[in-house]
Amino acid sequence: MHAPLGLRAALISLLLCIGLLCVWQVGTARVGATVKLDPDYARLMGITVTQGKSAMPGPADVGAKIWQHLKDPFYDRGTNDKGIGIQLLYSIARVLTGYLLAIAAAVPIGFVIGMSPLMARALNPFIQVLKPISPLAWMPLALYTIKDSSLSAIFVIFICSVWPMLLNTAFGVASVRREWLNVAKTLEMSPARTALRVILPAAAPTILTGMRISIGIAWLVIVAAEMLVGGTGIGYFVWNEWNNLSITNVIVAILCIGFVGMLLDQLMAGLLRLVTYAD
């Protein structure tokens, strides 16, 4: 008698999670030697020195912190003290703005490249050179020309998410089956109608796969970009908490980044399922 696969997998996941938490707990629980200090000086020092505790928080500390953040995610007490929910929303807003701009650019250009072998060849050198550039390398140039740190972060998101969508759209459009195009031709469909009714749905799974890759990259890059530009966002939050030496908050932020990234990916996976067709 076997339990369903999903249930067994969930059980193993749970055991692994418990095991990791135990290792974490044991690893951070040790108490080292303490040093006798002048009380005034001791007040300035952290718990590592005064109580011999590890600076790395245990799972219980992190859990308590998460609970604290969850209770009040949207507070705003000035520039350097905003709720983690607000910071995440800032990052998501930047990612979505840059990402939507990238869709607006990549899908039409991808269509052109996919439909015209001439344009494909003409644009290929540009794509090949621009694609491997780390999005953060654009940052100084963006800061200099745009002169706005938040817009520069959006530009960086745009530039990093445009390539997978562009290439996937071009590939999807170029590999639409000839017989489907022939159907459109024999029905005397206009080029615009052919693009909308035949090429777009035929290439949609490939295009959305590109979009799914792009949203993943954009979410990776936003954290690094916000560490550079500062001010708001989850990336800035991580860096700020590092400067505060609050490893607990850093860990909470890392978990939040992972969780939001997973949600974005699942969202795209859901959209992809909607347009996927069995052939």
Next chain:
Amino acid sequence: MSTACISAQRLTRRFGQAGSAELTVFEDVCFSVAEGEFACLIGHSGCGKSTILNILAGLDQASSGHIIAAGKHVEGPSLDRAVIFQGHALLPWLSALGNVELAVSARHPDWTRRRVREHAMRFLELVHLDGAATKKPAELSGGMKQRVGIARALAIEPRMLLMDEPFSALDALTRGALQDEIIALRNANKQTVVMITHDVDEALLLADKILLMTNGPKAWIAEVVENTLPATRSRLDLHKQPDYYPLRNHLMDFLVARSKELAANPQRRGQDLHPVLVRPAGPVSAGNEQTISAAQWPGRGANRHAPDRICAG
């Protein structure tokens, strides 16, 4: 004979660059199909049958020569000439009904959604698929897919129907059923049909005349065989018709031997480039016992008539 609906004049198609790498698939192909006539094009693979059909459909261009369809030069695809593709070519993201609707709304852009739907549904009923209207092509069997393809082609109510081996991917039983439907549908609508097949019996069942193509390269249509079987023929009594064996033997003889011979001896093609009209069962047909025995191997002894006049225009 009524006027020619489709007329091909000195159709030639070359592939590749001009010069050494050039391949002439067929050369100076002439034929004509009268209004309401059902013509089958038979030949070995590689002789360019599909290319001819694609040029007829406007999907490919001839290197030289031209086609006149319904009084106009064929310069591109047209809703007057519907194509039933070999691989059904249904759009897999649309339902059976959606595929037919796409064609109907292309034909009638001014129609309301409801009218388009009703019209499409009527043609799905015609091919007995009204129960599977919402199914996607992947959920349909091979025969059902090809039925949707037929409904899609008929739904635009074309003057001409072009079929590229529409049943070649189907099993024998399904093929038979679809052949019956094609007969019924065409008896009702009287379209002009050009169909490619490599099945001799299919040609004898469906066609009014059979165009025989020599082997490629530089293939041409050498003969036009008139199908003298009675119009009421069906799949069940086809082989009991007195003209059946003379016709079948003639076609088989052409495919097995003469298509090759002619390709090897292109000088045997007459100055007049039009194909020879052949009536293998002889001018006296149906019910004549003598015709069968006299024509046991009638390929060479067939009555040859003057060049196909329809094409001479």
